[in-house]
Amino acid sequence: MEWETVIGLEVHAQLATKSKIFSGASTTFGAEPNTQACALDLAMPGTLPVPNEQAFRYAIMFGLAIDAEIAKTSVFDRKNYFYPDLPKAYQTTQLEKPIVGPGHVEIELVDGTKKSIRIHHAHLEEDAGKSLHEDFHGMSGIDLNRAGTPLVEIVSEPDMSNSEEAVAFAKKLHGIVTSLGICDGEMSQGSMRFDVNISVRKPGEELGTRTETKNLNSFRFMEDAIALEVERQIDLIEDGGRVIQETRLYNGDSKESRSMRSKEEANDYRYFPCPDLLPVVFDDDYIESIRKELPELPDARHDRFVEQYGLSSYDANILSGDASMAQYFETAAKTSGDTKLTANWMMGELSARLNAADLSIKHSPLSAEQLAGMIARITDGTISSKMAKQVFDGLWNSDGDADSIIEAKGLKQVSDSGAIETLVDEVIANSGKQVDNFRNADESKRPKMLGYFVGQIMKASKGQANPQQVNEILLKKLNDLL
Amino acid sequence: MNNSIMHNKTIADIIAGLDSGEFTSVEITQHYLKRIQQLDSTYNSYITVNEASALAQAEAADKRRAEGNAPAFCGVPIAHKDIFCTNGVRTSCGSKMLDNFVPPYDATVVENFARAGAVILGKTNMDEFAMGSSNETSFYGPVKNPWDINTVPGGSSGGSATAVAAHLAPGATATDTGGSIRQPAALCGITGLKPTYGRVSRWGMIAFASSLDQGGPMARTAEDCALMLNIMAGFDPKDSTSIDQGVPDYTENLNQSLEGLKVGVPKEYFEEGLNPGTEQAVRDALAELEKQGATLVSISLPHTKLAVPAYYVIAPAEASANLSRFDGARYGYRCEDPKDLRDMYMRTRGEGFGDEVKRRILVGAYCLSAGYYDAYYRKAQQVRRLIKQDFVDAFETVDVIMGPTAPTPAFEFGAKGNDPVAMYLEDIYTIATNLAGLPGMSVPCGFVDNKPVGLQIIGNYFDESRMLNVAHQFQQTTDWHQQAPEGIEVEGIKAGDTE
Numbered sequence: 001m002e003w004e005t006v007i008g009l010e011v012h013a014q015l016a017t018k019s020k021i022f023s024g025a026s027t028t029f030g031a032e033p034n035t036q037a038c039a040l041d042l043a044m045p046g047t048l049p050v051p052n053e054q055a056f057r058y059a060i061m062f063g064l065a066i067d068a069e070i071a072k073t074s075v076f077d078r079k080n081y082f083y084p085d086l087p088k089a090y091q092t093t094q095l096e097k098p099i100v101g102p103g104h105v106e107i108e109l110v111d112g113t114k115k116s117i118r119i120h121h122a123h124l125e126e127d128a129g130k131s132l133h134e135d136f137h138g139m140s141g142i143d144l145n146r147a148g149t150p151l152v153e154i155v156s157e158p159d160m161s162n163s164e165e166a167v168a169f170a171k172k173l174h175g176i177v178t179s180l181g182i183c184d185g186e187m188s189q190g191s192m193r194f195d196v197n198i199s200v201r202k203p204g205e206e207l208g209t210r211t212e213t214k215n216l217n218s219f220r221f222m223e224d225a226i227a228l229e230v231e232r233q234i235d236l237i238e239d240g241g242r243v244i245q246e247t248r249l250y251n252g253d254s255k256e257s258r259s260m261r262s263k264e265e266a267n268d269y270r271y272f273p274c275p276d277l278l279p280v281v282f283d284d285d286y287i288e289s290i291r292k293e294l295p296e297l298p299d300a301r302h303d304r305f306v307e308q309y310g311l312s313s314y315d316a317n318i319l320s321g322d323a324s325m326a327q328y329f330e331t332a333a334k335t336s337g338d339t340k341l342t343a344n345w346m347m348g349e350l351s352a353r354l355n356a357a358d359l360s361i362k363h364s365p366l367s368a369e370q371l372a373g374m375i376a377r378i379t380d381g382t383i384s385s386k387m388a389k390q391v392f393d394g395l396w397n398s399d400g401d402a403d404s405i406i407e408a409k410g411l412k413q414v415s416d417s418g419a420i421e422t423l424v425d426e427v428i429a430n431s432g433k434q435v436d437n438f439r440n441a442d443e444s445k446r447p448k449m450l451g452y453f454v455g456q457i458m459k460a461s462k463g464q465a466n467p468q469q470v471n472e473i474l475l476k477k478l479n480d481l482l
Numbered sequence: 483m484n485n486s487i488m489h490n491k492t493i494a495d496i497i498a499g500l501d502s503g504e505f506t507s508v509e510i511t512q513h514y515l516k517r518i519q520q521l522d523s524t525y526n527s528y529i530t531v532n533e534a535s536a537l538a539q540a541e542a543a544d545k546r547r548a549e550g551n552a553p554a555f556c557g558v559p560i561a562h563k564d565i566f567c568t569n570g571v572r573t574s575c576g577s578k579m580l581d582n583f584v585p586p587y588d589a590t591v592v593e594n595f596a597r598a599g600a601v602i603l604g605k606t607n608m609d610e611f612a613m614g615s616s617n618e619t620s621f622y623g624p625v626k627n628p629w630d631i632n633t634v635p636g637g638s639s640g641g642s643a644t645a646v647a648a649h650l651a652p653g654a655t656a657t658d659t660g661g662s663i664r665q666p667a668a669l670c671g672i673t674g675l676k677p678t679y680g681r682v683s684r685w686g687m688i689a690f691a692s693s694l695d696q697g698g699p700m701a702r703t704a705e706d707c708a709l710m711l712n713i714m715a716g717f718d719p720k721d722s723t724s725i726d727q728g729v730p731d732y733t734e735n736l737n738q739s740l741e742g743l744k745v746g747v748p749k750e751y752f753e754e755g756l757n758p759g760t761e762q763a764v765r766d767a768l769a770e771l772e773k774q775g776a777t778l779v780s781i782s783l784p785h786t787k788l789a790v791p792a793y794y795v796i797a798p799a800e801a802s803a804n805l806s807r808f809d810g811a812r813y814g815y816r817c818e819d820p821k822d823l824r825d826m827y828m829r830t831r832g833e834g835f836g837d838e839v840k841r842r843i844l845v846g847a848y849c850l851s852a853g854y855y856d857a858y859y860r861k862a863q864q865v866r867r868l869i870k871q872d873f874v875d876a877f878e879t880v881d882v883i884m885g886p887t888a889p890t891p892a893f894e895f896g897a898k899g900n901d902p903v904a905m906y907l908e909d910i911y912t913i914a915t916n917l918a919g920l921p922g923m924s925v926p927c928g929f930v931d932n933k934p935v936g937l938q939i940i941g942n943y944f945d946e947s948r949m950l951n952v953a954h955q956f957q958q959t960t961d962w963h964q965q966a967p968e969g970i971e972v973e974g975i976k977a978g979d980t981e
């Protein structure tokens with residue numbers, strides 16, 4: 001009997017503010033431990049939080065982008081629990097009055113179907129610091145640089161029914177926050193983290209008990225973790241067991257998950273409104289002024305890509321979804337002058353290479369200008385598509401432009417029709433038997449017989465003859481012999 | 483009072499004396515330091531005395547004054563309650579937990595006084611984390627009431643109150659969460675003012691209950707409180723609950739007549755539990771104000787009885803979260819040789835906090851727990867709104883509200899030690915104003931068995947000027963505020979006799 005999977009996501013996106021949500025300390029990633037933590041971040045006595053307006057602005061931008069209602073009054077609550085990386089022993093978050101109310105986003109699947117995923121709410125909160133368990137001789141180190149970094153936590157409804165939908169939703173959110181410029185989207189640095197709630201049931205039955213797999217920081221891990229958890233739950237139930245409500249951790253390297261804690265022994269967080277922060281009230285003018293300044297969003301960009309570049313809906317979806325990807329595409333397409341070829345190279349070779357190297361397009365070793373330069377040389381016939389692969393390799397590993405790599409590798413394709421004619425003549429002269437066969441063959445069979453000649457000519461040209469010209473000249477010469 | 487003796491001078495006198503060159507800041511600072519050294523072993527009003535830095539500040543103040551560049555409090559010695567963080571000076575909050583804590587920053591109040599040129603004599607004793615009404619919960623031992631050293635000075639600002647009453651400082655900063663300025667001011671026979679919530683920055687003031695805590699001045703006269711409030715009040719961008727509203731000169735209206743003033747007298751403040759002597763002193767004070775032209779209006783604050791129970795849900799709830807940061811991980815006390823994280827948390831907090839603090843953390847955590855939140859915390863917040871509404875309604879018809887500050891005069895040590903609820907009832911008349919966010923004052927208005935009684939003046943929001951005006955006018959025709967405990971006026975060294 002079939003199983004049905006029900007998936008909901010909680011997404012933490014770090015907001016790209018210069019300073020923290022309640023203190024003036026910098027949010028830059030990668031600094032020496034505890035060099036970006038001020039007295040407030042250390043929860044020194046007497047310090048008080050002062051809200052960072054930019055964080056509210058960013059959260060409102062997100063709310064507007066998902067067509068959600070923005071709460072006129074936004075209240076912060078304290079979530080109490082003891083942990084060394086939480087210096088105040090409470091997290092300042094929003095429970096009852098989140099800044100962003102219900103909204104929705106649309107996802108497009110590989111088969112072209114579209115689905116609307118509802119967002120329950122999104123709220124502002126502060127990030128915790130980090131516990132470092134290595135290198136401290138049995139003790140733990142605490143780095144509070146990240147403590148107080150603003151987060152928007154986006155909570156979806158359980159509207160997804162498989163990993164493809166969940167990943168498409170995650171990518172869509174990634175595209176929205178990066179397009180808005182409110183999050184840098186650097187998943188490997190923890191700028192976006194996904195918690196996946198999963199349950200399974202037989203169709204028509206009530207929702208099953210769910211588990212939460214926390215802190216997934218790549219789309220691939222998310223896909224794998226969902227597959228693993230769905231299988232685990234189904235096996236468990238089919239073997240007569242039951243799923244317990246728990247938090248699980250997925251290890252992307254070993255592709256295993258383990259239970260972190262069960263909800264039965266969960267903390268009572270003793271939430272209450274934070275008395276150090278007054279309710280924040282936004283008027284309509286403020287919200288409207290933000291709405292007016294919203295940049296182009298993935299859905300609008302998708303439609304523009306279809307219209308302006310003649311891309312298929314599916315291609316446009318891939319190329320427009322992520323802000324860096326879209327920018328890369330537009331730069332490369334405009335510079336190269338060949339939209340279709342640019343799209344093909346980006347979705348083909350470039351994306352395969354980035355995936356293999358586990359890099360995002362933002363960190364592509366190959367710039368849009370470099371790729372465009374190479375594509376321009378394909379278009380003008382200087383190199384063949386096959387040669388282009390070698391040029392691509394060269395560009396991947398150097399800062400040079402396509403022309404210098406073509407030059408250095410001696411990859412120029414021969415497009416001199418005189419030289420090609422000579423080659424064609426030589427090959428025809430040396431292939432008496434094949435020429436006879438061609439002449440005697442039925443007309444419908446002749447195109448297939450061209451392969452031999454092309455192969456010989458390309459071999460003679462050491463692969464540098466322009467294949468299109470070779471085809472044209474060869475066909476003309478052979479037809480002349482008929 | 484013989485105010486040629488240096489320690490009998492009010493802040494206004496000191497400013498005048500420094501201005502006229504009658505004495506220098508170094509002289510008066512040395513005088514106070516010597517008095518503290520000689521007398522405070524009896525009273526225990528200071529936790530830390532800053533001899534070296536006080537003298538350096540005094541020297542700098544004298545220099546500025548000589549240069550004709552003297553700000554308002556230039557060279558005036560005062561003390562800070564040990565709840566205000568002082569850069570480079572241990573700030574204990576009366577707790578073992580912070581016995582070794584030296585903040586790397588100044589509270590805004592401390593910074594304001596430094597900018598105004600004040601000399602900081604030291605940090606005054608207090609109930610641990612400001613939790614107490616008798617100063618018996620301090621890790622540094624109880625403070626003695628100078629009027630009778632067998633009795634408590636009140637709390638939590640008992641150190642500041644005693645320092646002022648024993649003339650060990652002409653003025654001191656304090657804080658009031660449920661009466662912690664007004665009740666010790668009453669018990670020690672001095673003048674104290676809790677401003678409107680949001681009037682004085684809480685930045686750098688160690689939090690007890692954030693929605694109730696408010697810093698304010700303690701001094702011997704209303705005029706001195708006005709002078710101090712001029713320095714303390716103001717919007718602070720570092721405290722989001724501070725209110726961005728202009729600060730008047732609080733001395734400006736002191737001399738206005740009280741003719742036509744409408745004084746609300748809540749009947750609930752004169753019911754069961756009020757000491758008859760205290761009641762008489764307060765009634766006499768009200769009669770005195772009537773003589774000055776004020777009209778007494780009988781009013782009702784019907785939810786008064788709910789103030790103490792609501793407060794003892796809200797304040798501990800906030801405190802339970804505010805005090806969670808004291809975990810031994812980053813600063814302050816840490817237990818010896820923790821086995822693991824849990825052991826560190828449990829023993830650090832078990833050993834670092836005193837009983838009253840633990841009691842309130844437990845009560846607060848309980849009130850916020852799943853399943854109890856609605857019955858306690860949410861309900862208490864609803865009650866808080868009713869209490870506030872009582873006052874809003876009353877201020878429709880009256881200008882100020884008056885009654886006793888505390889139900890009884892100072893009581894003996896240990897008298898209420900075993901009965902937390904009896905202790906909590908000490909604040910029955912003061913707590914409601916904190917819940918409402920209103921300003922309140924206590925001024926001396928008589929004695930019961932040689933123990934001072936305080937008259938409470940509650941003002942409308944941001945109406946500190948009027949409260950000070952009323953208090954000052956009362957002090958023009960009465961001399962309760964000029965009384966000093968036996969020996970205090972003359973004890974120590976006389977003016978000009980600093981060496």
